[in-house]
Amino acid sequence: MAAPSASWSVSEAQSFIYEYFLAWEGTDEDLILSFYTDDVVAEISGTRMEGKEALRDHFVRPFITAFPGNHHDVKNMIHGPNVIVVEWSFEAQYHGTFAGHLPAGARVKVSGSGIYEYDSAQRQITAARTYFDMATLLQLITGSLDDRHNVMAALQSTERSLNLIINTIPTHIYVLDTEGYVQYVNQAVMDYTGLSIEDVQQEDYRDRVIHPEDFKRVRAPRAAGLKRGVPFSTEQRVLRNDGQYRWFLVRYKPLLDEQGRIVRWYVAAFDIEDQKRAEWQLAHMARVTTLSALTASIAHEINQPIAAATTSAGACLRWLNRDQPDVQRAREAAMRIEQDGKRAADIISKLRSLYKKDLSPSRERLSINDTITEMLMLLQSEANRHSVMMRTDLATKIPLMSADRVQIQQVLMNLMLNGMEAMSEHGGELRISTRIEGDEVIVSVSDTGVGISADKLGEIFNLFVTTKADGMGMGLPISNTIIESHGGRLWATVNPERGATFHFTLPTELEA
Amino acid sequence: MITEDAPIVFIVDDDASMRESIQDLLSSVALDSQAFATPQEFLDSKGTDCHGCMILDIRLPGISGLDFQRELTKAGVTLPIIFITGHGDVPMSVQAMKSGAFEFLMKPFRPQELLDAVQHALDGDRKLRQKRRETAEVRNRYATLTAREREVLELVVSGLLNKQIAAKLGTVEHTVKIHRGHVMEKMKADSLPALIRMADTLKSN
Numbered sequence: 001m002a003a004p005s006a007s008w009s010v011s012e013a014q015s016f017i018y019e020y021f022l023a024w025e026g027t028d029e030d031l032i033l034s035f036y037t038d039d040v041v042a043e044i045s046g047t048r049m050e051g052k053e054a055l056r057d058h059f060v061r062p063f064i065t066a067f068p069g070n071h072h073d074v075k076n077m078i079h080g081p082n083v084i085v086v087e088w089s090f091e092a093q094y095h096g097t098f099a100g101h102l103p104a105g106a107r108v109k110v111s112g113s114g115i116y117e118y119d120s121a122q123r124q125i126t127a128a129r130t131y132f133d134m135a136t137l138l139q140l141i142t143g144s145l146d147d148r149h150n151v152m153a154a155l156q157s158t159e160r161s162l163n164l165i166i167n168t169i170p171t172h173i174y175v176l177d178t179e180g181y182v183q184y185v186n187q188a189v190m191d192y193t194g195l196s197i198e199d200v201q202q203e204d205y206r207d208r209v210i211h212p213e214d215f216k217r218v219r220a221p222r223a224a225g226l227k228r229g230v231p232f233s234t235e236q237r238v239l240r241n242d243g244q245y246r247w248f249l250v251r252y253k254p255l256l257d258e259q260g261r262i263v264r265w266y267v268a269a270f271d272i273e274d275q276k277r278a279e280w281q282l283a284h285m286a287r288v289t290t291l292s293a294l295t296a297s298i299a300h301e302i303n304q305p306i307a308a309a310t311t312s313a314g315a316c317l318r319w320l321n322r323d324q325p326d327v328q329r330a331r332e333a334a335m336r337i338e339q340d341g342k343r344a345a346d347i348i349s350k351l352r353s354l355y356k357k358d359l360s361p362s363r364e365r366l367s368i369n370d371t372i373t374e375m376l377m378l379l380q381s382e383a384n385r386h387s388v389m390m391r392t393d394l395a396t397k398i399p400l401m402s403a404d405r406v407q408i409q410q411v412l413m414n415l416m417l418n419g420m421e422a423m424s425e426h427g428g429e430l431r432i433s434t435r436i437e438g439d440e441v442i443v444s445v446s447d448t449g450v451g452i453s454a455d456k457l458g459e460i461f462n463l464f465v466t467t468k469a470d471g472m473g474m475g476l477p478i479s480n481t482i483i484e485s486h487g488g489r490l491w492a493t494v495n496p497e498r499g500a501t502f503h504f505t506l507p508t509e510l511e512a
Numbered sequence: 513m514i515t516e517d518a519p520i521v522f523i524v525d526d527d528a529s530m531r532e533s534i535q536d537l538l539s540s541v542a543l544d545s546q547a548f549a550t551p552q553e554f555l556d557s558k559g560t561d562c563h564g565c566m567i568l569d570i571r572l573p574g575i576s577g578l579d580f581q582r583e584l585t586k587a588g589v590t591l592p593i594i595f596i597t598g599h600g601d602v603p604m605s606v607q608a609m610k611s612g613a614f615e616f617l618m619k620p621f622r623p624q625e626l627l628d629a630v631q632h633a634l635d636g637d638r639k640l641r642q643k644r645r646e647t648a649e650v651r652n653r654y655a656t657l658t659a660r661e662r663e664v665l666e667l668v669v670s671g672l673l674n675k676q677i678a679a680k681l682g683t684v685e686h687t688v689k690i691h692r693g694h695v696m697e698k699m700k701a702d703s704l705p706a707l708i709r710m711a712d713t714l715k716s717n
Contacts, residue, residue: 299598300598303598303619303620304527304529304530304598304619305529306619306620307530307596307598307619307620307621308527308529308530308532308533309533309620310620310621310622310623311530311533311534311536311537311620311621311623311626312532312533312536312537313623314537314540314622314623314624314626314627315533315536315537315539315540315623318537318540318541318623319540322540326540329536329539329540332536333533333536336529336532336533336536339529340529340533343529
């Protein structure tokens with residue numbers, strides 16, 4: 001297995017951790033050294049660990065040797081920026097003299113969890129902590145109940161370690177009952193909100209700490225998510241003890257019993273205020289810079305000849321309105337108007353050739369499925385904001401197409417954002433699918449939102465038609481132009497159940 | 513009263529067509545004008561501070577319209593300035609008005625808007641010059657007063673009776689009356705209120 005090195009994405013970091021668990025025998029020594037559980041180790045092996053070498057020799061190696069040929073299972077529990085919390089378990093036959101209490105040949109199931117912090121810039125795991133589940137630990141370290149004292153001590157120190165970790169990490173952690181009421185919060189939550197555990201367990205806790213607008217907005221999606229019993233996330237502003245609101249990404253994960261019923265919810269909330277601000281500023285800057293700078297330049301360019309022409313027109317009229325009209329001066333003024341009009345027309349034809357160039361695409365060989373997958377990653381936080389789950393249904397054998405990647409991304413972004421906005425009141429599902437029909441690929445973006453009335457299906461592609469209060473009505477017409485310039489078609493249909501679907505086609509023949 | 517010379521409108525704009533059309537517009541209502549492509553050309557061309565006003569584009573290559581306005585004030589040119597601009601930023605217009613611009617118009621403006629602004633500016637300039645002349649005149653007259661006459665003037669406009677003035681200056685009422693007569697004559701004041709107004713003018717300048 002490769003050591004952490006060059007550029008990793010989040011999914012690569014996750015794969016690494018999975019592999020790590022699954023290949024204990026062949027693991028790189030250095031990586032093992034990053035594994036530690038101080039107090040637990042001391043209690044189990046009866047020695048104080050000094051340094052990582054001691055840890056490796058007295059605990060980790062014997063532990064691994066004691067369970068050769070084991071079968072691992074790792075489930076991702078929650079992840080947030082630079083942190084992954086995993087649940088792991090393995091079953092094995094006990095071989096060695098690790099803890100001295102288990103009979104040889106005993107089948108053991110060990111499980112626990114681990115918290116991994118990684119530095120995404122450096123692409124390395126910077127800290128790894130692993131914990132044994134208390135019940136299995138008990139099984140592990142005692143074959144008989146005579147050693148109760150040692151067992152209790154070990155349990156207590158495990159608990160202490162767990163508590164220490166849960167309460168020192170900066171992530172806000174909540175445990176909720178099946179109705180969504182708070183049973184437990186970690187220290188980070190109490191420090192941040194300035195509330196005690198009793199306050200937190202009050203029924204109106206969430207009313208107090210969540211921003212009223214967000215409370216309203218996430219109410220329906222949260223209730224729906226809690227009922228559905230699958231992981232979901234929301235974004236909301238939470239009140240800090242100094243009276244300031246900050247944005248948080250809140251991830252919900254259910255704990256299910258063997259019958260699949262929800263036992264409780266584990267919730268982790270990550271402070272994304274700084275990221276949000278940066279994102280918003282960037283988007284705002286991009287929007288504002290491009291559009292207003294462009295229109296300001298255009299406006300100014302055209303302004304000059306128009307202002308000159310208007311002034312000359314004023315002069316012309318006054319020459320003619322005199323008691324003795326001065327026709328010669330009036331004529332000269334009129335000629336100037338003609339010239340200024342021509343100047344304005346020249347500017348417009350210059351602009352026309354500019355945007356024609358921009359529109360003419362730079363084609364490359366594009367995998368539409370990959371492009372869609374990229375968009376999913378880019379829009380994940382937007383989806384969270386609208387409480388939308390994104391699903392894909394991508395055909396496998398789609399040939400590469402000749403298309404302008406940036407333009408196709410623009411179209412996908414437009415359709416996906418529209419779909420999300422249509423669902424922002426109650427959340428919902430955004431499904432993106434691809435399939436081949438004849439010599440075309442059909443891409444469909446479907447939502448479960450408010451839908452479009454049948455008579456408006458054609459109108460929405462016209463310029464400046466919008467249902468949004470702050471919309472400009474340019475997204476769909478522009479998308480239409482882009483798809484048509486690729487030789488495809490863009491159209492919308494109403495879903496039989498709820499919501500709408502936008503489809504577009506792209507020809508599959510590669511241009512020579 | 514001295515009448516002004518015929519006013520001249522000075523135009524500073526880098527767009528040739530703009531200069532021509534404004535000049536023609538002004539001609540059509542019988543106003544004289546001179547046009548310059550850059551502020552420097554204007555500064556180089558004249559020294560005299562004649563009656564008129566200026567139409568100035570706020571954004572010119574080289575020096576900004578606002579900086580030019582400052583330059584003019586420093587050089588003692590008090591022509592009222594009408595700013596015109598193709599850019600239309602609100603903060604700039606506020607800044608222009610605060611630093612003493614007479615008016616601020618955005619292109620394209622209605623021709624009548626410009627003519628109205630020019631008319632108001634010329635009226636304003638005429639009044640300003642009138643006031644300046646009068647002030648200079650009063651100062652000249654004051655310069656001809658003797659020290660004693662100045663003392664008397666001060667006390668007369670402060671509302672004291674001749675008797676009180678005499679007491680204050682340590683002289684007799686009769687002498688005060690004579691001084692007072694000379695003051696009125698030299699200052700060309702035909703009444704006490706007129707004299708008071710002249711004294712105010714002297715104090716505030």
